[in-house]
Amino acid sequence: MASPLPLVPGGRIGILGGGQLGRMIALAAAPLGLKTHVFAPDPNSPAFDVASERTVAAYEDEAALTLFADAVDVVTYEFENVPAETARLVAAHKPLFPNERALATTQDRLSEKTFLRDLGLPTPAFAPVDDRGSMAAALGAVGRPAVLKTRRFGYDGKGQVLVREGLGIDQAVAMMGGQPAILEAFVPFRAEVSVIAARSRSGEFAAYDVVENRHENHILRSSHVPAAIKPETAASAVAIAKKIAEALDYVGVLGVELFLVDGPAGERVVVNEIAPRVHNSGHWTIEGAETSQFEQHVRAIAGWPLGSTRTRGQVVMTNLLGAEANQWRDLLAEPGAAVHLYGKGAPEPGRKMGHVTRVRN
Numbered sequence: 001m002a003s004p005l006p007l008v009p010g011g012r013i014g015i016l017g018g019g020q021l022g023r024m025i026a027l028a029a030a031p032l033g034l035k036t037h038v039f040a041p042d043p044n045s046p047a048f049d050v051a052s053e054r055t056v057a058a059y060e061d062e063a064a065l066t067l068f069a070d071a072v073d074v075v076t077y078e079f080e081n082v083p084a085e086t087a088r089l090v091a092a093h094k095p096l097f098p099n100e101r102a103l104a105t106t107q108d109r110l111s112e113k114t115f116l117r118d119l120g121l122p123t124p125a126f127a128p129v130d131d132r133g134s135m136a137a138a139l140g141a142v143g144r145p146a147v148l149k150t151r152r153f154g155y156d157g158k159g160q161v162l163v164r165e166g167l168g169i170d171q172a173v174a175m176m177g178g179q180p181a182i183l184e185a186f187v188p189f190r191a192e193v194s195v196i197a198a199r200s201r202s203g204e205f206a207a208y209d210v211v212e213n214r215h216e217n218h219i220l221r222s223s224h225v226p227a228a229i230k231p232e233t234a235a236s237a238v239a240i241a242k243k244i245a246e247a248l249d250y251v252g253v254l255g256v257e258l259f260l261v262d263g264p265a266g267e268r269v270v271v272n273e274i275a276p277r278v279h280n281s282g283h284w285t286i287e288g289a290e291t292s293q294f295e296q297h298v299r300a301i302a303g304w305p306l307g308s309t310r311t312r313g314q315v316v317m318t319n320l321l322g323a324e325a326n327q328w329r330d331l332l333a334e335p336g337a338a339v340h341l342y343g344k345g346a347p348e349p350g351r352k353m354g355h356v357t358r359v360r361n
């Protein structure tokens with residue numbers, strides 16, 4: 001498809017996926033005079049509340065996808081498990097940002113890690129695991145402790161097993177339930193950090209300050225900016241994100257999750273994974289940076305100039321998980337606390353129901 005023209009105010013952005021990320025993209029598009037059309041299978045999708053148009057249909061529904069693509073100027077997605085066929089169909093009608101290659105590379109952990117290694121970027125040692133034989137070979141190459149992960153559909157630590165001394169090969173393979181997997185060396189990290197960055201259609205690149213992320217039960221608990229990291233380490237993390245974005249001809253916001261490791265030569269970063277979308281560890285930018293990651297994503301895919309990524313102070317973003325969202329009244333009473341509730345139904349344990357951001361100057 002020929003290089004598309006930039007959008008003009010009144011232009012229409014299609015969003016595949018109706019979760020809180022899609023909701024916050026739609027919320028950011030409105031002040032820029034852009035309309036959003038959310039495509040999602042669940043009629044209760046949180047993004048529907050704030051979008052101009054909606055389509056409730058399955059990602060496999062070709063007729064609905066075609067109508068959706070025809071009704072918008074550009075399409076993006078808010079989760080990386082968009083089926084390849086869905087992306088292909090949409091991209092045949094309208095520009096898809098980030099492109100199909102970014103999606104295909106990042107939705108399979110093996111292709112993602114291979115891509116990173118081929119770019120010369122630091123990753124944990126890894127090897128594919130499909131059965132008992134390849135697991136034995138992978139353990140020989142990677143050693144213990146290691147982390148066995150399903151290649152696809154893993155998030156928030158789901159589909160992961162820590163392979164310590166004593167865990168049998170058969171037992172570990174059985175825990176993957178027959179799904180293709182990848183074995184990674186366990187990284188003894190000091191901290192987990194992320195880079196939220198954007199690349200525009202014209203190749204302009206902008207990154208936010210590096211974020212430090214604290215997890216509980218594999219779920220993001222809080223993000224802290226600036227991260228406790230040396231300036232040169234932060235610069236190397238940003239350089240990694242830039243290299244990834246350029247290699248994928250990426251357009252939009254991406255999140256790169258990294259481990260911060262102490263070694264004999266000082267601290268360094270190792271890449272864990274790439275999220276081809278706006279990211280939970282970038283929610284702090286709504287109040288804590290001069291341009292939010294959601295606006296930045298809209299600007300990038302619209303073919304517009306990127307905004308300033310400058311941080312406004314010391315920022316902490318805390319997720320409201322499950323019943324924690326019931327504290328909304330107390331949080332609203334706290335001066336300076338910015339409360340975001342996603343309009344979801346049942347507050348199941350661990351479910352991301354909202355977040356609160358505190359900026360100190």
Ligand code: AMP
Binds near residue numbers: 147156158185215218
């Ligand atoms: P992931 O789904 O790959 O982001 O992994 C979820 C979490 O598991 C990460 O945020 C880490 O806390 C932990 N983890 C994943 N891979 C490794 C690894 N290779 N070494 C140590 N911890 C890991």
